[in-house]
Amino acid sequence: xxxxxxxxxxxxxxxxxxxxxxxxxxxxxxxxxxxxxxxxxxxxxxxxxxxxxxxxxxxxxxxxxxxxxxxxxxxxxxxxxxxxxxxxxxxxxxxxxxxxxxxxxxxxxxxxxxxxxxxxxxxxxxxxxxxxxxxxxxxxxxxxxxxxxxxxxxxxxxxxxxxxxxxxxxxxxxxxxxxxxxxxxxxxxxxxxxxxxxxxxxxxxxxxxxxxxxxxxxxxxxxxxxxxxxxxxxxxxxxxxxxxxxx
Numbered sequence: 001x002x003x004x005x006x007x008x009x010x011x012x013x014x015x016x017x018x019x020x021x022x023x024x025x026x027x028x029x030x031x032x033x034x035x036x037x038x039x040x041x042x043x044x045x046x047x048x049x050x051x052x053x054x055x056x057x058x059x060x061x062x063x064x065x066x067x068x069x070x071x072x073x074x075x076x077x078x079x080x081x082x083x084x085x086x087x088x089x090x091x092x093x094x095x096x097x098x099x100x101x102x103x104x105x106x107x108x109x110x111x112x113x114x115x116x117x118x119x120x121x122x123x124x125x126x127x128x129x130x131x132x133x134x135x136x137x138x139x140x141x142x143x144x145x146x147x148x149x150x151x152x153x154x155x156x157x158x159x160x161x162x163x164x165x166x167x168x169x170x171x172x173x174x175x176x177x178x179x180x181x182x183x184x185x186x187x188x189x190x191x192x193x194x195x196x197x198x199x200x201x202x203x204x205x206x207x208x209x210x211x212x213x214x215x216x217x218x219x220x221x222x223x224x225x226x227x228x229x230x231x232x233x234x235x236x237x238x239x240x241x242x243x244x245x246x247x
Contacts, residue, residue, distance in 0.1 A: 008247030009202055009215035010193060012161075014066055014133070016040040016054075017047035025221035025229045025239070026050075030059050034229075034239055035219055039066035039133050042118040042125075043075055051125035064131030065122050065157070067115055067148065069095045069138040075117040082110050095138055103143040112147045119155055131192065133161035133218075140164075145181050149188050159192035160185050161216065166209075167201025192216070202246060219243065 013026040013035045023046045029035045040054070040063050041047055054060050073090050074080055080089035084107075095111070103111065122129060132152050133139065139148040140163040152160050162185060163178035164170070170178075185191045194213025202210075202217055220232035221239050231242040 011035045013038040017050040018044040021223040023050040025223040037062040042121040067134040070136045079114045131159040160190040162196040167197045
């Protein structure tokens with residue numbers, strides 16, 4: 001008997017709750033089975049409406065947290081008053097730049113407080129949280145990743161997205177850095193797949209490469225002006241066409 005074919009990749013739609021054209025596209029993609037899961041924000045304007053729609057449509061079991069630490073307004077007063085925010089209390093992007101190797105104790109407490117607040121708000125909105133990832137991959141920074149992993153274990157969130165570990169454009173330094181991050185997640189029992197990366201990188205894999213493990217890919221559904229659901233990074237293509245043939 002031939003070996004069974006490897007499972008197709010898990011496609012996760014990011015940015016649920018950011019704004020209605022994204023949220024509605026993601027909800028449609030979930031209902032049509034184009035994506036297998038979605039990641040919801042706690043801080044963007046459409047968070048509450050999107051969470052209500054998720055509950056009403058019976059989709060809460062496949063929705064996780066999309067932590068936001070790089071733009072918009074944090075939930076906690078302490079973070080709004082910190083060096084990571086501007087005079088209006090909005091994130092400046094300071095937690096996005098470069099490869100952060102360490103944060104001081106005070107900064108770690110700030111980040112942990114904000115991450116906890118975002119996870120708890122999503123739970124309050126009725127989302128059990130199947131996983132955690134982050135806007136602009138902020139949790140790929142080692143000190144932030146350690147905080148996210150610890151809080152995921154404490155709060156019973158079963159999975160944290162890996163750092164990108166396949167595909168082109170990864171320097172030796174980046175690969176070493178991500179190997180440390182992903183190793184921590186695996187040892188903590190939080191790695192739900194073997195690999196994480198982009199749809200385009202997955203398409204370039206050979207069947208033998210695809211059989212080496214399980215894959216998570218991310219997508220960014222958007223409702224176009226004409227009502228089609230498209231991929232935000234390739235808006236000339238419908239989301240269905242963008243994701244066709246991945247299995």
